[in-house]
Amino acid sequence: MNGTGTRDLPEERGARVVLVDDHRMFRAGVRAEIGRTEETGVEVVGEAGDVDQAVSVIKATRPDVVLLDVHLPGGGGVEVLRRSAELLSAPERPVRFLALSVSDAAEDVIGVIRGGARGYVTKTITGSDLVDAIFRVADGDAVFSPRLAGFVLDAFASSEAAPVDEDLDRLTQREREVLRLIARGYAYKEVGKELFISVKTVESHVSAVLRKLQLSNRHELTRWATARRLV
């Protein structure tokens, strides 16, 4: 594998992607939509239909981004994340996960995010938006769909109980504003324009929210996760 560490120009570099989904037709559809490498810069290097397959394919190919379905035979997307933990936190060329799900259930979505996925998009996403999301995740950024933004606002909004960790268990006013605009369907660029901040700043807010989501002690999150045996 090439060991170039520059991630600044993803369009020139291209992104190597593994598709994990138990529906073959869906995999074929996504591959057809994003796999035209010359146009999109995305190269699909592997596919998997269940957890065991996924773990071995990911280990063998070391892709930049894994498009991960939430519901999978053998333990679901969370199990894939758990078993690829060392790849997720590899110091160089970490494997990033982007959850791509049809599920509406908050606990499914929050579960994979807490498991370490860098973002969550629904399967109704258009091909070009998906390519955008893939490159954003490949660059270490977070990707929030409007629905995920809504879930996160919901989870952090109900604050009857005192937060365990003040810094983590609370969203700043700015982070809330950013999330709210994303939930309303604004693109990052539009969010920046609306709040008079740069796209980079929007990205850093979103990343901060993702970090809080993954590390937070919020009891709702923990309850969601434990109820489904996710942690």
Place this chain on the structure above:
Amino acid sequence: MTTATPAAGAAPDEAPARKLYRSAEGRWLGGVAQGMAGHLALPVSWVRIVFFVLILANGLGVLLYAIFWFVVPLGAPRTTAAAPAGPPLRRRLLRRPHKRRLFAFLVLACALGVLGTNVQFPISGGYLWPLLIIGVGAAVVWRQADNSRRAHWAAATRDSRWLPLLRSAAGAVLVCLGVGTFVIGQHPAEATQSLSLVFQAAVAVVVGIALLAGPYLVRIVQDLSEERTMRIRAQERAEVAAHIHDSVLHTLTLIQRNAESPREVARLARAQERDLRAWLYKPAERSGPTEEEDKPAGLAESVRATAAEVEDHHGVPIEVVCVGDCPLDERLAAQLQAAREAMVNAAKYGDERGPVRVFAEVEGRTVFVSVRDRGPGFDPDAVPADRMGVRESIVGRMRRNGGSARVRSIPGEGTEVELTMERAE
């Protein structure tokens, strides 16, 4: 002593609901200790030691063991996954269980014997020995019941057919012998005692029969309840299949018929998707009591319903994100009407560039709804005065009810309607 412990205890872990089963693998007597060890994730030796210690405590261990043996069903043998022992080791081990069982029976007999001699109230020899014989016979019968059940599961590939029968018979003979001795062994000393004697004998015979038939009855009852859960599961599956059949196949047929009109196809597919989605994910999402269908729906539910209605009517996808929820009141109903109007406008004039997005948030007393499309947009100031749609049914309605509306439209970038309302007390 307790070195070879097959991993049968790990198997129940995979069962959805962890239930206590006795283990047929590596058991000494009834598999109670083995099963409990697996259930509690403790070494078997610990459990056995506890039972030994409890035996010393006035024979409590024997009693407990008997109760567990009686009540707890034998676990289904899921040994295909967990049988790591190699062939040579296995052959050696094959001899050991018999020794162990003998040992366990000896311990049991000793415990019963010691118990018999130590019991405070006097038991004459005429009672003790029949009782012991009955106990051993009952143990054999109960064990045999387990074995026949196991054979029933494991497709019964046993080398000898008469051995289990013989064991059952031996157990039965022992019980009968015990009961017989009990009945006959009483000395008919006085005529006045004859009535109580008959009574005792009758009780003894009834107990003996119960001991003989008990295990089979208990197993039958357990089998029945198992079968019932299976039937419920099958029923659930049938319900899912029926639902998918009814709605999904129906929709697919309609889509085939309307293949020339993409709008109709999209409408059908969206409606079906929403329906199936609600059916699949709603029960998990709802946490409160949802039995009362007549109860007025909350804001989030109403927004979703309104969006679904508009979506069906105009064939344009609408994505709804709701944060928080609150009960509907009069003002919010007005806001919902305004939102509906905005959605209809977005569906009519919005472009095909992405879905209409609806966002509803309850934050404290403030309820905020935004409806956004990616259509061509328009200049709000350039709308002729006679066009009442936006001005009256959205802005005016909000103002009349104490809220505010803001229409933001940039030509070429779409339109967003923001509705803000304070909740009434």
